[in-house]
Amino acid sequence: MDCAKAASYLGRCTLFVGVESYSWGESDFQTVRDFCLSHGIDGIFVKVFDGPNEWYRQGNDFAAYHRILSPLHIVPYGFCYGYGAGSDLQVEINLIEKYMNAYGVCCADIEGHWDNNPIASNGQTWSHLMNDRLAKNANQFFISCFANPIDHRQSDVVKTLLPCVNAWLPQVYTNYLENVYRSQWAAMGVDCVFPTFHMGDEFGPNDTIAAVKSSASALNRSLWEYGYAKKDTAMLESIVEASNTSLAKLQVPLVGQRTTVTGDLQESENAEFNCVAASIAAIILRYENLVQWSKEINPDLLKDAAYGQGYTGGTAASSYVAICNKLGYTLSHIDGNTTILVKKGHELLQRGIPFIFTEDDPYVPASYGWSHVCVVDGEINSGFTVMDPYPPKRLTISDGWAINNFRFNQLWYLEPKEAGMVLSLKDPVTGSMFSDGGNNTWLSKGPKDYRDGKPVFLLGAIRSYYQTIGSGEVGYNGITLYGYPVTNEMKNPDGTVEQEFERGKLRYDPSHMVDNPKGSGSVYPAHTDKYIIQSASLQKQVRDLSDDLAVVRSDLAKCQEDLAKALAGTISQAVKDDVAALIDFSQPFATALNKLASDIATGE
Secondary structure (H helix, E strand, O other), X not given: OOXXXXXXXXXXXXXXXXXXXXXXXXXXXHHHHHHHHHOOOOEEEEEEEEOOEEHHHHOOOHHHHHHHHOOOEEEEEEEEOOOOOOOOHHHHHHHHHHHHHHHOEEEEEEOHHHXXXXXXXXXXXXXXXXXXXXXXXXXXXXXXXXXXXXXXXXXXXXXHHOOOOOEEEEEEOOHHHHHHXXXXXXXXXXXXXXXXXXXXXXXXXXXXXXXXXXOOOOOOEEEEOHHHHHHOHHHHHHHHHHHHOOOOEOOOOOOOOOOOOOOOOOOOOOHHHOHHHHHHHHHHHHHOOOOOOOOOOOHHHHHHHHHXXXXXXXXXHHHHHHHHHHOOEEEEEEEOOHHHHHHHHHHHHHOOOOEEEEEEXXXXXHHHXXXXXXXXXXXXXXXXXXXXXXXXXXXXXXXXXXXXXXXXOEEEEEEEOOOOOOOOOOOHHHHHHEEXXXXXXXXXXXXXXXXXXXXXXXXXXXXXXXXXXXXXXXXXXXXXXXXXXXXXXXEOOOOXXXXXXXXXXXXXXXXXXXXXXXOOOOEEEOOOHHHHHHHHHHHHHHHHHHHHHHHHHHHHHHHHHHHHHHHHOOOOXXXXXXXXXXXXXXHHHHHHHHHHHHHHHHOO
C-alpha cells in the first residue's frame, strides 16, 4: 500500500467540514477556502452524502464547489450506516464509487453501526460487500472510523476492508484514545494510519496540541471540525505549526520573468521566454536576502550574459553555469528518473537549497511542445511549494504530480560557492547518530545523560549551531567538532542555557551576558578557564589540609613514642585518653583529603 500516495491527496493538515455545509452555496465554500488558506490548512473534507441521501442537488452543484475550493486538497466524504438506521449499503457504495470516479478520491465514515461486523440478508458481512465492490477501483478510498476498533469489535471489518482502503483515519478524540490507538492499529497490521484529532472536549479530556505533536511521524493529520476551528484560531495555528515543523520552508521572493528591470537599461527582449533566468535569479535573491529585481540581479542580466544581448527564444539551465559562477554561485544538476528526482529534491530542501524543474508549458497549447521552468522552494507533506515566475504566483504540487510531470529527467540547483553542509537526519552519518525526537528535536543514539541516565536531545539554537558550525571546513560540522551530546540542556539562573558534548560545552547566550567571543552569535563554545581556576583552588585546599594532617600525625607519633616508653610502668588513663582524642581529631582531615582527591580525579 502506497501511504505517501494516499497522503498526497490529503495535504499535511486537513480540516473536516460537517453537517453545516448541507445548505451552503458558493459564497460559503469561498469563505471556508479562504479560512483554510489563511491559517495554513492545505486540505479539506467536504460531506457529500449521509447514508443514501446525496447532498447539493444530488451532487450537481458539487463540481462548482470543488473548483472553488482549489488549490486545497479536496476529499468528498459521507456517513455510511450500512443497512442500519433505514439505510441501504449498496446505495452508499454507489455514492462512494461515484465520487471516487469523478474526483479520484472519496472517504467513508463508518462508526457504531459496523460493530461486530454485521451480516447482510444474503449471508455476507457488510465489510465483504463493500470490499467486493471497491477493491478493483484504482482510485483512492479512505475510511474515517473509531480510533479503537478492537474495543468496538471491528477488527474483522478492518481486516476485510484492507484490500480496498488506501488509508485509515482513526478518530483520536480524547486523551484515552490518543494513548491506545497506535497499539490497536499496529496489532491489526495496518500501516497507513492518518489520525483525526478533535479540537474540543466533547467526548472527554482532550489535549489536542499534545496529541498532534505526538503524531510527528504521521504523513497526514486531520482535524474535526470547522466549527471548532473558527472558535479557536489560536489553537488551530498551533496545530498547523506542530504539523509543519519538520518541513523545509525556504521561500524565494515572488518575482516575475516579464519585469522591465534590466541591467543595461535596454528592453528585456526575451521576457516571454526568460523563465529559466528568472527562476535562477530568484534563488540568488533569496540567498542575498533581497526581495525584488535590481540592475545587479534580474532575468535579463543573466540571459544577456549567457546568450548575448538581442537573443530571443528558449534557454537551457546549462547555459547559465558560467554567469552563476561569476556571481559566486555553483549551478549543478541531478539526473535520474522522476521518482529519484522527487526524493533528491526533498533532500536538497532539507539542506536549505532550492531547485528548479521543467514541466510542459501550461500557458500554450500542448501541440507547441514548449516547456516551462519554476522554482521549488519548500515542502508540504508529500509535496512541494513552488514559485512560478509567469506570472509570479505561489503553487503547491504533490510528489505524485511531480513524478508524472517533471520533464527531461533532470533538475538543477544553485548554492553559494562557500556554502557547506547543513546536517540533516536524512544524511546517513547524521542519521546513524540521531533520530527524530519529535517537536523539532533530535534524539541522540549515543550516551545517555551522565547525570541522570535520561535520553539526550538536541533542540533549538544549540541544535542549529551544531548543524552548521564549521560548514565547508570540517567533515560533519558539530559531529566532527563536538561529538555526541552527553547532557541535556542545562538552564542557568541568568537565562543562559548550556549543554555538554564529548569534546566541549556550548552555551546559548543571545544577550552575551556571560561572555562575548568575537564574531559569535547566540550560541558559542563556553570558556573552560573557570574550571581551571576552580581546580587550582581545590588543589590549594588539599595542600592546606595535608599540612594540617601532617601536624596531627606528628603529634600522634610523639604520643605513641611516649606510650612506648611508659610500657614498662603503669599507663595512665590520661595518656590513653590523649591518644584516643588525637586519633578522633585526625580522622575528619583524612576523610576530607580523600574526598577532595577524588573530586579532582573525576573533574567535579
